[in-house]
Amino acid sequence: xxxxxxxxxxxxxxxxxxxxxGGWTRVIERTFVVYRKAWLVFxxxxxxxxxxxxxxxxxxxxxxxxFTLSDGTPIGYTAFIAPAMLAASAMNGAIFDSTYGxxxxxxxxxxxxxxxxxxxxxxxxxxxxxxWSLGRGTVYSAAFxxxxxxxxxxxxxxxxxxxxxxxxxxxxxxxxxxxxxxxMRSWQDFEFVQLAIMPMFLFSATFYPLATYPEGLxxxxxxxxxxxxxxxxxxxxxxxxxxxxxxxVAYLVVMGVVGLRIAAHxxxxxxxx
Amino acid sequence: xxxxxxxxLVRARALTKSYGDFQAVRGIDIDVAPGxxxxxxxxNGAGKSSTMRMVAAVSPVTSGELRILGLxxxxxxxxxxxxxxxCPQEDTLDTELTVRENLVVYGRYFGMSRQRCRQRAxxxxxxxxxxxxAGGKITALSGGMKRRLTIARSLVxxxxxLLLDEPTTGLDPQARHVVWDQLYRLKxxxxxxxxxxxxxxEAEQLCDRLVVMDQGAIAAEGSPRTLIEAYSTRxxxxxxxxxxxxxxAADKAEGLAxxxxxxxxxxxxxxxxxxxxxxxxxxxxxxxQSTLVRRSTLEDVFLRLTxxxxxx
Ligand SMILES: Nc1ncnc2c1ncn2[C@@H]1O[C@H](COP(=O)(O)OP(=O)(O)OP(=O)(O)O)[C@@H](O)[C@H]1O
Ligand SMILES: [Mg+2]
Numbered sequence: 001x002x003x004x005x006x007x008x009x010x011x012x013x014x015x016x017x018x019x020x021x022g023g024w025t026r027v028i029e030r031t032f033v034v035y036r037k038a039w040l041v042f043x044x045x046x047x048x049x050x051x052x053x054x055x056x057x058x059x060x061x062x063x064x065x066x067f068t069l070s071d072g073t074p075i076g077y078t079a080f081i082a083p084a085m086l087a088a089s090a091m092n093g094a095i096f097d098s099t100y101g102x103x104x105x106x107x108x109x110x111x112x113x114x115x116x117x118x119x120x121x122x123x124x125x126x127x128x129x130x131x132w133s134l135g136r137g138t139v140y141s142a143a144f145x146x147x148x149x150x151x152x153x154x155x156x157x158x159x160x161x162x163x164x165x166x167x168x169x170x171x172x173x174x175x176x177x178x179x180x181x182x183x184m185r186s187w188q189d190f191e192f193v194q195l196a197i198m199p200m201f202l203f204s205a206t207f208y209p210l211a212t213y214p215e216g217l218x219x220x221x222x223x224x225x226x227x228x229x230x231x232x233x234x235x236x237x238x239x240x241x242x243x244x245x246x247x248x249v250a251y252l253v254v255m256g257v258v259g260l261r262i263a264a265h266x267x268x269x270x271x272x273x
Numbered sequence: 274x275x276x277x278x279x280x281x282l283v284r285a286r287a288l289t290k291s292y293g294d295f296q297a298v299r300g301i302d303i304d305v306a307p308g309x310x311x312x313x314x315x316x317n318g319a320g321k322s323s324t325m326r327m328v329a330a331v332s333p334v335t336s337g338e339l340r341i342l343g344l345x346x347x348x349x350x351x352x353x354x355x356x357x358x359x360c361p362q363e364d365t366l367d368t369e370l371t372v373r374e375n376l377v378v379y380g381r382y383f384g385m386s387r388q389r390c391r392q393r394a395x396x397x398x399x400x401x402x403x404x405x406x407a408g409g410k411i412t413a414l415s416g417g418m419k420r421r422l423t424i425a426r427s428l429v430x431x432x433x434x435l436l437l438d439e440p441t442t443g444l445d446p447q448a449r450h451v452v453w454d455q456l457y458r459l460k461x462x463x464x465x466x467x468x469x470x471x472x473x474x475e476a477e478q479l480c481d482r483l484v485v486m487d488q489g490a491i492a493a494e495g496s497p498r499t500l501i502e503a504y505s506t507r508x509x510x511x512x513x514x515x516x517x518x519x520x521x522a523a524d525k526a527e528g529l530a531x532x533x534x535x536x537x538x539x540x541x542x543x544x545x546x547x548x549x550x551x552x553x554x555x556x557x558x559x560x561x562q563s564t565l566v567r568r569s570t571l572e573d574v575f576l577r578l579t580x581x582x583x584x585x
Contacts, residue, residue: 021384030378034369110365116331117359118382118430119351272331273292 023120027128028135046140049089050147056081057151069209071240079153083233084206086144086162090137090169091226092197097133098177099193103184106270116271126178126264130256133174134167141166148237156239165236165249169229172252175259176225182266200226225255280343281305282434282465283328288337290323297323299489300337305434305467310460313469314476314571315486316581321469322362324486325438328467329359342434355383358432362439362469364419366411372422373398373407376429383430390429397425401455417448424452428459435459437468441475453478473571485571485578492578497571504577505569506531508547512554512561513539522559529553534576543573 035042057078064077105111112125145162148154154162177193184190204226210218221227232248235241283305290298298320305311313321326332327339330346330353339346341353367375373394380390398404401421406414414422420440427435440456441449456479460466470476476483477497485492485500493500510530514522523535530542530550544550547566554561576582 023382023384026381026384029381030367030370033374033378109368110363111367113331113361114365114367114379115382117329117354117361118379119355119384120382121351272333 023124024128024131026120027115027125028132031128031132042136045093045136046143048092049085049140049144052089053078053082053085053144053147056085057153067209069238069240073155073238073240075155075238076153078151079155079238080209080234081207082148082151082153083162083237084204084230086141086148086166086237087169087226087229087233088201088204088206089144090141090166091173091201091229093137093140094133094170094172094174095177095193095197097136098129098174099181099184099190101133102129102178102181103187103190106182106267112267112271122267122272123264125267126260129178130171130174130260130263134170137170137174138163138167141170154237156237156241158236158239158241162233162236165229165232168249168252168256169232171256172225172229172259173255175256175263177259179259179262179266182263182270200224204230206230225252228252279306281340282307282342283311283467284338284340285324285328286338288324288327288339289335290320290327290332291335296335297489298327298335301484301486301489301491303484303491305465307433307465308460308463310456310466310468310479310481312467312476312480312483313486314471314473314480314483314575315469316471316575316579318488319486320489321486322438323489325362325436325467325469329357329436330354331359355430356433358427358430358435360423360427360435360437360440362442364423366419366422366426368411370411371407372403372409372411372414375411375422376426379426380429385430393429393431397428400428401425402451417444417451420444420448421452421455424455432464434465434467437466439469439471441470441472449475473575476571483571485575487575487579493574500571500574501569503574505573506543507545507569508543509567509569509573510542510544510547510550510554511539511565511567512542512551512559513563514559514561522561525557525559526554529557532577536582541573541576543569 061077066074066076067080068074115125116122141163145159149159180193203221204224205221210221213221228248228251232245235245281304283303285301285303287300287302288298289296289300301324313324315321323332327334327346328341330341330350333347342356344353346353367378370378376394376397377390380393381387385393395404398407401424403418403422403425406418411419420443424437424440427437437456441452444452453475456466466479468479480497482494482496483500484494493504495503512522519535519540523533523540526533526540526542530544532543534541542550542554551564551566572582
């Protein structure tokens with residue numbers, strides 16, 4: 001151990017510290033610093049939906065004959081499924097970040113306790129986490145949309161709105177997932193999340209049209225958030241946008257905003273006790 | 274308008290903290306003056322951390338009045354937290370960041386410029402003798418190094434008021450002395466320090482004034498010296514008897530000292546001259562296995578006030 005050397009630097013600051021504006025950007029900045037060292041992990045996140053798309057596009061599509069959309073437009077199976085993959089991957093990315101990631105930082109890493117000892121507020125944390133998750137999802141979704149265009153799987157200028165739509169889906173799921181995470185007691189509780197995601201992924205008109213279902217079941221499917229996302233993306237990339245799209249957007253916005261507010265409130269009650 | 278140079282930085286009146294039905298802090302009054310080093314001395318569960326967390330504006334007050342830097346934590350939490358430094362009882366370093374990044378990123382939470390954060394990080398790493406670990410991982414640090422880094426982190430925003438919850442618990446004696454030296458130097462620069470400890474030597478070394486806290490209440494208050502003068506004698510004679518002989522010896526020694534404490538492993542005899550007491554002990558035919566004469570410490574004050582020793 002070196003002998004202590006006098007340091008003149010530890011003086012008193014006489015002017016009060018100005019408050020942090022946009023504290024949430026500081027939360028994101030930290031995540032950036034962490035990911036700067038783990039960019040490979042960042043990139044591999046992009047691969048999963050692409051693998052799905054390719055395996056289905058190359059393999060499954062060969063077995064399924066082309067069919068027509070509800071308005072009579074003929075469409076290849078890969079083009080039918082691609083927007084659903086886009087929606088599902090936006091959901092998965094958001095949920096992953098906002099469940100496991102948030103729970104780890106909340107309960108184990110105590111990161112939020114540290115942040116709340118500074119001028120940052122619970123809402124800065126909630127917003128920062130969700131915006132990060134959104135930003136990451138946007139990069140993935142953008143790559144996905146570009147590949148769809150390159151593979152000629154889109155048939156409309158509406159396609160360019162598929163990216164903002166994917167961001168909206170990410171926002172909705174991130175908000176809700178973060179809110180739910182604040183109620184989780186242990187890692188076991190996340191089984192319930194998986195239990196909800198898996199059937200949603202399989203049955204939200206992802207792999208076949210909604211019309212396949214009998215009337216009653218259709219309503220159940222339509223009530224799920226992933227269906228809302230899939231329907232929105234499919235309308236955009238296939239150019240079959242109707243007034244329902246407004247409903248899909250409204251559903252997802254409300255889900256995200258409500259989730260965000262609950263999450264911020266819960267972080268407050270959990271940590272500032 | 275109160276005078277900013279003497280107005281207390283922390284002021285509490287009838288302050289309480291409850292968790293559900295359990296009352297952890299039971300109505301305490303404190304005033305911490307600018308430039309002072311103020312300590313909470315008390316055993317496990319005394320309510321030290323509960324009090325510190327309220328003062329750090331991260332735990333809402335249950336009842337009573339609390340002002341930090343003249344501000345109310347219920348309404349001005351972020352403003353308070355911007356101006357204080359906090360070293361929590363448990364190390365909460367960011368394990369996904371390097372040693373230096375821990376300081377830089379923390380500074381950014383306070384809204385400091387990137388350049389200032391980097392500069393500050395380097396100064397502080399030097400200050401706590403961790404400059405050679407700057408690029409290393411947190412998990413590669415020893416317990417003492419982590420503690421020093423946590424203390425460095427609490428200084429990033431150049432706080433006026435520094436809150437340290439058991440700054441040296443778990444450190445070896447040498448590392449504790451390093452930390453004490455650093456805290457002493459901070460105090461010299463005018464930083465106000467509030468710390469908790471259950472080490473009486475730490476309280477004696479660092480605190481201008483302290484409160485002895487027990488079961489959520491303040492049992493006594495004063496400087497280490499005044500507390501010792503008020504609640505103990507100048508010297509203490511300790512005698513150790515064989516197993517089971519304590520009670521008999523205590524009966525025989527009755528009246529020899531101003532006060533006597535019978536602990537499981539030894540008997541403490543309080544008097545102005547420990548040697549004189551020991552002579553008297555021998556004269557009464559008591560034959561201890563070993564004896565020791567020492568000056569009174571805060572440990573004795575604590576024993577007197579609570580009937581228990583600090584370690585219990
Ligand atoms: N979040 C909490 N919920 C319920 N009870 C709590 C909580 N935090 C502390 N307590 C209780 O309050 C009492 C005081 O705890 P506190 O942590 O303030 O003590 P302390 O003096 O810091 O002790 P130590 O020396 O062990 O750190 C203890 O009985 C503890 O069990
Ligand atoms: Mg404590």
